[in-house]
Amino acid sequence: MTLEKAYIVLGFLVFFLGLFGAIIRKNLITILICTEIMLTGANIILVTVDSILKGTDAQIMSLFVLTVAAAEVAIGLGLVMAIFRLKGYEGSSEITHLRD
Amino acid sequence: MELIVFIFLAVWLVLSVVGAIIVKNPVHSILFFLSSVLATAGIFLSLGAELIAGLQLIIYAVAIVVFYVLVITTIPWEKIKKFEGIYLGEFLVGLPFIIISVIFIALLINKYDISSIPVKVEITDNVTRVGKTLFTYYLFPFEVASVILLIAMIGAILLGRKEE
Structure with a gap:
């Protein structure tokens, strides 16, 4: 296994650890942090592929991923704060309006 | 030398990510996430992507982390102590899924021959x-x-x- 492949496997490991955290955490803010970790893993894979191909396209994709991450954290934290202020919820198991 | 850098950065990154998804307090979790962002910037530098490494530091480590900390400070944490920590059942179900997925993806990546890809060299x-x-x-x-x-x-x- 060459070093670039090891970087890609590291990116997948970080992505799946973020997915795992988004599944198991109770708190809404830490779920958002785990989403950011997933985006970081995707960025690592993109930049590694670019370093293999000696190109620039995947780096520009990872720049757009950074943009979407910034937009996501603004909207996500706004939603979490709105849910907490209007309903008093802070745990993911309390939000069951669509299920009931 | 590159191998030593990779092992150092990979161990740092994985330890930070595991810490961020395991610790109870959200403030500690966001500090672990900041550590993982710094490790990621080091990985980008070692891969030769200086622009993305700098943007990672500026956008994540400054803007996003400060925003999280500001929002966390506005929530009264004494009222919601019961929502710290993790769901134990989901932890036990999810752990084998994650391990098996990463192992199979690693095997698939290891099988592919990346030296056959044509490379355009620019100076x-x-x-x-x-x-x-x-x-x-x-x-x-x-x-x-x-x-x-x-x-x-x-x-x-x-x-x-x-x-x-």
Whole structure:
């Protein structure tokens, strides 16, 4: 296994650890942090592929991923704060309006 | 030398990520996430992507982490102590899934031969190449990204205002 492949496997490991955290955490803010970790893993894979191909396209994709991450954290934290202020919820198991 | 750098950065990154998803307190979790962002910037530097490493530091380590800490400080944590920590059942179900997925993906990646990919070699540095490509071929997506940020700003203002 060459070093670039090891970087890609590291990116997948970080992505799946973020997915795992988004599944198991109770708190809404830490779920958002785990989403950011997933985006970081995707960025690592993109930049590694670019370093293999000696190109620039995947780096520009990872720049757009950074943009979407910034937009996501603004909207996500706004939603979490709105849910907490209007309903008093802070745990993911309390939000069951669509299920009931 | 590259192998030593990779092992150091990979161990640092994985330990930070595991810490961020395991620790109870959200403030400690965001500090572990900051550590993982620094490790990721080191990985980007070691891969030769200086522009993305700098943007990672500026956007994640400064803007996003400070925003999280500001929001966390406005929530009274004494009332919601019962929502710290993890769901134990989901932890036990999810752990084998994650381990098996990573092992199979690693086997698949190991099977593929990356030395057969044709490579175009350019001599200019990373920032020049990324800037040239971004402002010629990707000019329209770049402008659309600014519209995304504007809509996100409007949405955050709408969500954050007080109800009449």
